[in-house]
Amino acid sequence: MNITMVGAGAVGVYFGGRLLENGCNVTFLVREHRKALIEKEGLVIYSDAGQYTLKEYQVATTSQEISDCDLVIVAVKGYHLQQLMPVLQEFAQRGVKILPLLNGMEHIYGLKENCGEEAVLGGVAYIIATLDEKGHVHHSGSQHSLVVGPLHPSQQQLCQQLAKATEGSKFIFKYSEAIEQALWHKYIFITAFSSITTACDAPIGVLRHNEATASLISNVLLEMKQLALALHAPIDDDIVEKTLKTIEALHDEATSSMHQDRRKGLPLEVDHLQGGALRLAKSCNLPLPHLATLYAVLSMIAVVK
Ligand SMILES: NC(=O)C1=CN([C@@H]2O[C@H](COP(=O)(O)OP(=O)(O)OC[C@H]3O[C@@H](n4cnc5c(N)ncnc54)[C@H](OP(=O)(O)O)[C@@H]3O)[C@@H](O)[C@H]2O)C=CC1
Numbered sequence: 686m687n688i689t690m691v692g693a694g695a696v697g698v699y700f701g702g703r704l705l706e707n708g709c710n711v712t713f714l715v716r717e718h719r720k721a722l723i724e725k726e727g728l729v730i731y732s733d734a735g736q737y738t739l740k741e742y743q744v745a746t747t748s749q750e751i752s753d754c755d756l757v758i759v760a761v762k763g764y765h766l767q768q769l770m771p772v773l774q775e776f777a778q779r780g781v782k783i784l785p786l787l788n789g790m791e792h793i794y795g796l797k798e799n800c801g802e803e804a805v806l807g808g809v810a811y812i813i814a815t816l817d818e819k820g821h822v823h824h825s826g827s828q829h830s831l832v833v834g835p836l837h838p839s840q841q842q843l844c845q846q847l848a849k850a851t852e853g854s855k856f857i858f859k860y861s862e863a864i865e866q867a868l869w870h871k872y873i874f875i876t877a878f879s880s881i882t883t884a885c886d887a888p889i890g891v892l893r894h895n896e897a898t899a900s901l902i903s904n905v906l907l908e909m910k911q912l913a914l915a916l917h918a919p920i921d922d923d924i925v926e927k928t929l930k931t932i933e934a935l936h937d938e939a940t941s942s943m944h945q946d947r948r949k950g951l952p953l954e955v956d957h958l959q960g961g962a963l964r965l966a967k968s969c970n971l972p973l974p975h976l977a978t979l980y981a982v983l984s985m986i987a988v989v990k
Pocket residue numbers: 691692693694695696697714715716719760761762763765768769786787788810811812813814815816942954
């Protein structure tokens with residue numbers, strides 16, 4: 686299978702690397718400075734699931750360099766997606782389907798609007814990974830799965846082709862007929878988890894044991910559930926309770942990648958995740974007061990360094 690991975694960051698190199706290791710042809714579509722670093726340092730995955738030095742991959746800086754492509758996987762941060770829209774539209778016009786692995790939901794509607802209803806598949810990445818200064822990926826913990834499924838009936842065959850191409854791979858691939866639900870469930874979790882850890886600059890342990898912050902987590906989860914219901918998303922009735930159990934099971938020092946980005950002084954996906962939820966809520970006249978307050982704090986953290 687010929688796969689174009691847009692973005693050679695933590696998620697892109699990890700899953701692109703594992704697909705390559707399993708026999709797929711992978712082309713990384715990157716910007717010039719990333720191409721230069723790849724040429725200097727190569728691409729390596731450090732992981733308890735197996736270290737791997739990527740071999741025989743292609744690197745492109747324009748879509749015109751890529752002729753054979755069965756699937757485009759998008760692994761950039763939310764704040765970089767808009768500038769990639771013309772490139773993704775061009776792939777979609779060639780009949781290539783797009784699989785975004787970004788956290789969030791608003792971009793799914795945006796991609797469908799720009800690339801076509803039939804062009805956009807659903808995918809959720811469950812992993813904790815980060816890049817080092819050489820552009821090599823470090824995978825922490827044991828979780829490394831990708832759940833993919835059709836958001837339109839015409840995509841079933843391609844999803845099954847991808848499932849076949851991942852058979853025997855080191856990471857866990859799951860084909861899901863309920864991918865919209867998986868996307869929403871992750872979005873509900875990540876919005877609450879990233880908001881509270883980043884705004885308070887604290888890992889989850891202290892936050893869930895403090896009455897005020899624990900109540901804030903529950904309130905954001907409840908608001909995200911209301912948003913999903915207002916948009917007729919197919920979520921579980923007990924999603925808030927289930928997500929609280931997930932949060933309860935995390936170790937005390939666990940934190941979100943947004944909080945890690947705050948600690949490193951990197952840009953934050955606040956407008957994409959929290960801002961996206963508030964815009965979707967506005968479109969259905971739904972107030973989300975706890976999330977709106979956290980968004981105000983986070984958007985200041987994102988700009989005041
Ligand atoms: N890391 C994780 O553990 C997880 C992340 N996610 C989600 O996955 C998404 C990606 O995250 P992550 O991999 O961590 O992010 P990274 O910042 O590690 O990687 C994003 C990459 O996108 C590249 N990029 C940006 N713009 C372009 C462009 N125009 N063309 C080509 N490449 C581009 C950047 O390259 P450069 O700026 O160098 O050009 C960067 O290497 C996010 O939405 C995140 O929330 C989901 C689950 C877990």
